[in-house]
Amino acid sequence: MHAMQLDAPGTPLHLVERPLPVPGPDQVRIAIAACGLCRTDLHVADGDIHGQLPIVPGHEIVGRIEAAGANVSGFGVGQRVGVPWLGHTCGHCAYCTSGRENLCDAPLFTGFTRDGGFATHCLADARYCFAIPDVFDDVHAAPLLCAGLIGYRSYRMAGDAPVLGLYGFGAAAHILAQIAVWQGRKVFAFTREGDSAGQAFARDLGCAWAGASSAMPPEPMDAAILFAPVGALVPLALKAVKKGGRVVCAGIHMSDIPGFPYADLWEERAILSVANLTRADGTEFLELAAQVPVRTHVTPMPLASANAALDRLRGGEVEGAIVLVP
Numbered sequence: 001m002h003a004m005q006l007d008a009p010g011t012p013l014h015l016v017e018r019p020l021p022v023p024g025p026d027q028v029r030i031a032i033a034a035c036g037l038c039r040t041d042l043h044v045a046d047g048d049i050h051g052q053l054p055i056v057p058g059h060e061i062v063g064r065i066e067a068a069g070a071n072v073s074g075f076g077v078g079q080r081v082g083v084p085w086l087g088h089t090c091g092h093c094a095y096c097t098s099g100r101e102n103l104c105d106a107p108l109f110t111g112f113t114r115d116g117g118f119a120t121h122c123l124a125d126a127r128y129c130f131a132i133p134d135v136f137d138d139v140h141a142a143p144l145l146c147a148g149l150i151g152y153r154s155y156r157m158a159g160d161a162p163v164l165g166l167y168g169f170g171a172a173a174h175i176l177a178q179i180a181v182w183q184g185r186k187v188f189a190f191t192r193e194g195d196s197a198g199q200a201f202a203r204d205l206g207c208a209w210a211g212a213s214s215a216m217p218p219e220p221m222d223a224a225i226l227f228a229p230v231g232a233l234v235p236l237a238l239k240a241v242k243k244g245g246r247v248v249c250a251g252i253h254m255s256d257i258p259g260f261p262y263a264d265l266w267e268e269r270a271i272l273s274v275a276n277l278t279r280a281d282g283t284e285f286l287e288l289a290a291q292v293p294v295r296t297h298v299t300p301m302p303l304a305s306a307n308a309a310l311d312r313l314r315g316g317e318v319e320g321a322i323v324l325v326p
Contacts, residue, residue, distance in 0.1 A: 003119035009047025035117030036060030058117030147171035161222035168228030
C-alpha cells in the first residue's frame with residue numbers, strides 16, 4: 001500500500017510504501033476510493049493540534065472492505081463503508097456510559113491518533129464505520145464523513161433557529177446550508193472579506209443573504225455557527241444574534257477570542273463549543289443527507305497531490321471540498 005505520511009508539524013507530507021495491514025478482531029481493512037480533505041487535517045499538518053507522529057492524516061474516508069477480523073458483524077467483504085474522525089472509544093468511562101462518547105476519556109481519532117485515509121488502504125474499527133447511502137458516489141460522499149457529521153452536530157447544538165448564520169462558507173457550511181434551507185430556515189452566509197465568488201456560491205445554494213464576516217446581517221439571527229477558526233468572529237457573532245441566541249464554535253482549533261463587553265453576552269446569549277461526534281449523530285445525519293439529498297461540491301485531486309491540496313485549503317482557494325483519490 002501507499003500513503004502520504006506526516007513526520008513532523010510544518011513539514012510536507014511524503015509518499016511511503018508499507019505492507020498491507022492485517023485487521024485485528026474488531027477491525028476491517030478498507031481499500032480507499034476517496035478521502036475528503038478537512039480543515040482539521042490542516043491543523044494536524046501545521047501543528048496547531050498535536051497527536052501521534054508519524055501519522056497518515058485523513059478522516060473522511062470512503063472505500064470497500066477487503067478483509068475483516070473475526071469479531072466483525074454487520075459488515076462484510078466488498079461492502080462500501082465510511083470512516084469518520086471518531087475511530088474508537090473506551091466504552092466504560094462516564095461519558096461513554098451516558099451517551100456522550102464524543103467526550104470519551106480514552107478515544108482514538110482517525111488521521112490523528114491512528115493512521116487515516118491519505119492512503120490506498122487503512123484499518124478501521126468496524127463498530128465506528130458507517131454504511132454509505134447509495135444516492136452518493138464515493139467522491140461526493142467523502143465530505144459527509146466530517147464536514148457533514150461534525151457540522152451536523154454543530155447544527156443540532158444551534159437549536160431550532162429559524163434564522164441561522166454560518167461563518168466560514170466552506171465544506172461544512174455548504175452542506176448544512178442545504179439542510180437548513182430544505183427545512184425552511186433562513187440562512188445567512190459570512191465569508192472572507194471580498195470573497196464575491198464564495199458569496200455567490202452561498203446564494204446559489206439558497207442562502208437568503210451572503211456578505212463579509214465583519215458585516216452585520218440584514219436582521220438579528222437566532223443562532224450562528226462558526227466554522228472559520230478565527231476567535232475574533234465570536235464577539236461579532238454575539239452582536240448579531242438575538243436575545244437567547246447561541247454562538248456555536250464548530251472547530252477543533254481556533255485563535256484566541258478577544259475580550260468583549262459582558263453586555264454582548266447578557267440576555268441569555270450563549271457560546272458553545274463542539275467536540276467530535278457520536279455514532280448516533282452519524283446515523284441520523286447520513287439518513288437526513290440522503291433524504292434532502294445533499295449535493296456536495298467537490299474538487300477531486302490525486303493522492304500524491306496532498307500537499308498541494310493542503311496549500312489550496314490553507315490559502316482559502318476551495319469552493320466546497322477537496323477530495324483525494326488514490
